[in-house]
Amino acid sequence: MRVLRRAPVHLVLWLVGAAWLAPVVGLLVSSLRPAPDVAASGWWTVLRHPAFTLANYRDVLTAQGLGVGFLNSMAIAAPATAIPLLIAAYAAYAFAWMAFPGRGALFALMVMLLAVPLQTTLVPVLRLLTAAGLTGTFPALWLAHTGYGLPLAVFLLRNFIGGLPPDVLDSAAIDGAGAAQTFFRVVLPLSRPAVASLAIFQFLWVWNDLLVALSYLGGRPSVAPLTVTIAGLVSSLGSGWHLLTAAAFVSMALPLAVFFSLQPYFVRGLVAGAVKD
């Protein structure tokens, strides 16, 4: 009786699971099938004529420029993650543990900036970067992503650092530690979980970004990250699905690895970051 009553619950959950996984499985299977097979039959029929190849991956990584794209994504995302973290932690420390006039108002400004859509900044920032001769270069993206990432980073780290036990900080001060020593020796090590979640979020956010890269890099293939290259392939290849699926999977490999290896940090980081612009 109990099993029967629960049957709809199980059915719905299994259907949801299937609907969420099937598109990803289809992508992976298709990326490993020979081109004529992908065009001629659905990926779910693969077991009827199993034939697999790595040719699609070889093709997208070399001829279609995804190898370069992967390196570019890395060269964009790593500094764009490293630069804002410490800067945000400094500000969070000040917001949490120092008294100064305008503290409440400035922090409220940060919270408001959380909701500002990135698009609002696009035109003026593009003009600034053009004036500085930075459009089409990686530093343009490092700087812009640092700016865009800071409100969330400051907000989350302030809440975490503000929640540290005051006696720990006090005892550091009694031991004669200055603000810098207290921060680097006590505050930062204690904040490691928050910083790790934030780093994962910021890295994936930059890795997955299309709009900022498209706008400030101007679509030059030599500097284009994976997302920009793939968006270009979608329009140029049309229904070359054997290549498009392989290309998409190349861009997913690193996020999926992070997902499976660092799940607790990852979930915390993404859930916290979902409020971002």
Next chain:
Amino acid sequence: MGTLLLAAIALAGAPAASVVYIVAAELALGRLAVRPRRALRPWVWLAPALAFVAVFLVYPTLDTVVLSVRDATGAAWIGLANYAFALGSRDALIALRNTVIWLVLFTGLVVGGGLGIAALAERVRYDAAVRGIVFLPMALSFTAAGVIWKFVYEFRPAGAPQIGLLNAVLGAAVPGFEPRAWLVGPPWNTLLLIAAGVWTWVGFATVVFAAALKAVPAEIAEAARVDGAGEWRVFRQITLPLLGPTTGAVATAMVITALKVFDVVYVMTSGNFDTDVLATRMYHALFVDQHLGRAAALAVILLAATVPVMAVNLRRLRREAAAR
């Protein structure tokens, strides 16, 4: 290769430089008397963050408002002409309408779907696996999700074997079903783009609701069950009201996500076939029409739509501060 080297230098050098800055500034502060040191110290620690935020968020937002009443190159004042264009042309009206559809359907489906999945998963033993599976797309870019779903919606003429999952499933399940090119015609294309967006984001809502459900005291629900209340009534009259604040938080986050949605539309249809939204329209105005004023006006409309969300966030912040 030179760019990679530059990236490596930035990766190590920028954080190192910021450490040097703090240490040097603290040494300088140490030479001051107590009062000026106390007064200056917070600004030393805040300065780098405030500088970035000022240059990349505050100034651009204000400048966008100014540019929105100027012409294509930002040179001359032209009043509200850009807004008249943004709200008057057929293309812009379609983008506006689609953004509203995204706001309502995307937000509603993510909140409702996430709540439903979390509530059902709570009743089974493999709940963590369900949450993991629906959360997985959160790791992927909208660009990858766009490719994934474009492939699901792929169309082959009737008679040929379908390679897109949607046409194949409907063909197998519905007698006499004619395969369709889903993405080329409204209203299905916009609805299916929204479906791809919901697929990506529902995991976020599921995880947040699952955490909130765990915090609902089991005794209250148990007492109601003893009094003879059915599962559905317990959920509706006890659990749901307790989830109010969580629902609000998830909904605000999704409203912002829906407002700025760009990638999924850009990748799957490029805004063709009446699927444009405000963000793709703005990209078009900026890079195809090269009209700074119109792009800025569209951005201001987006910004205005987020103002209520900002107000809600600020109120929540104040309430939390008061509770501390």
